[in-house]
């Protein structure tokens with residue numbers, strides 16, 4: 001459904017009324033295996049999506065479906081615990097609705113995390129990848145329809161969806177932690193079926209390093225409204241056709257669980273680093 005600007009404002013006003021003057025600076029979308037970080041937020045104010053005017057409630061099993069505001073690794077954050085996916089039946093506009101609301105509330109940065117299939121045969125399941133760019137060629141844009149100029153221009157530049165400065169920050173944090181960090185392009189496939197081996201070969205030919213069913217719509221909307229973006233992928237499994245075995249959700253969940261410690265340390269380390277004054281130690 002197409003939302004007028006007033007809907008975003010009304011959602012933001014409702015949330016602001018619950019935050020007692022708290023202003024979030026960094027919005028976080030937590031993917032598979034990282035949802036627990038939402039429970040680590042200090043001084044948390046949690047608001048279920050279902051209570052917020054014009055929000056679509058999250059229906060995915062195991063997804064909490066709420067916004068959590070508070071402090072995480074020293075940063076004033078807004079955590080989306082439970083993201084919406086297009087494959088659940090939501091429009092792209094609804095999938096990315098919360099990003100604009102969080103922008104209105106004061107967030108200037110979006111951190112996105114996800115689990116995805118590894119397209120590269122020289123990488124391994126379990127590797128972490130810094131997202132440097134994305135490909136979303138075969139599905140409509142969340143920015144389709146009437147443009148809301150309050151958020152951004154009709155034809156936004158997409159040269160640097162993932163903010164170079166934040167990529168550099170992530171490299172620094174990973175190096176300090178001794179954490180190997182791959183870098184690559186997230187190839188969006190809308191699912192819910194996993195890709196065919198032919199689709200994975202196509203993704204590889206087109207320049208994709210990971211294939212996944214989330215993230216790309218929210219990132220387009222965030223960049224449109226002037227937010228800086230940092231993105232990480234857990235390569236939870238080798239993409240279809242690389243190994244002679246079927247893909248399963250259990251494999252993804254197990255990999256997410258196994259990577260939890262490394263993945264959360266990386267994200268928390270980046271949040272902490274973002275809080276340091278520029279040029280400071």
Ligand code: HPA
Pocket residue numbers: 115116117118189194195211212213236237238239240247252
């Ligand atoms: N393909 C798409 N989405 C995914 C995958 C995959 O192989 N693994 C986890 N999410």
